Amino acid sequence: MGMDVYGKKPTNETGEYFRNNVWWWRPLWDYCVTVAPELCESVSGHYNNGDGLDESGALELAKQLRHELETGATAENERQYNEWRASLPREKCELCDGTGIRTDDIGREMGQHDKELSVEVQILTGRTHGWCNACDGIGTRESWESGYPFSTENVRAFVEFLENSGGFSIC
Numbered sequence: 001m002g003m004d005v006y007g008k009k010p011t012n013e014t015g016e017y018f019r020n021n022v023w024w025w026r027p028l029w030d031y032c033v034t035v036a037p038e039l040c041e042s043v044s045g046h047y048n049n050g051d052g053l054d055e056s057g058a059l060e061l062a063k064q065l066r067h068e069l070e071t072g073a074t075a076e077n078e079r080q081y082n083e084w085r086a087s088l089p090r091e092k093c094e095l096c097d098g099t100g101i102r103t104d105d106i107g108r109e110m111g112q113h114d115k116e117l118s119v120e121v122q123i124l125t126g127r128t129h130g131w132c133n134a135c136d137g138i139g140t141r142e143s144w145e146s147g148y149p150f151s152t153e154n155v156r157a158f159v160e161f162l163e164n165s166g167g168f169s170i171c
Ligand SMILES: [Zn+2]
Pocket: 093, 094, 095, 096, 097, 098, 099, 100, 101, 102, 132, 133, 134, 135, 136, 137, 138, 139, 140
């Protein structure tokens, strides 16, 4: 699933369309709200129901984001955000109840319960057989939150879209 952001009165191709999948969009929009709450808080930015900003709002948001880019604040945010993501504890895998061996009907049907593990996972778990497709046999997986990326480049691309969009709608 993706978030499609359409320019209302684009002045060139860059301003016609901006697309992020939901994983990229969520942190990007959260960042916009942090930087420019007076503009973004009233926009339902996490729903694709056509909400957005008019031309002057889009330009003002672009200006504030560009300022953050130029001062290095965005790069610093990226650094801190990645640190936070890396610090998230792994979560217990629910499909195998944390054992690393999937023994429910589907797991057995697919032969996961007695499948041989990769060498890496054998070393990690001290076990040679018994796999789970959700966690690769480890029993834990990365938390959902760590799957939401944020990057300075993504912010820059959004700013370029905003500056040429003539306002935008999130669909
Ligand atoms: Zn598992």
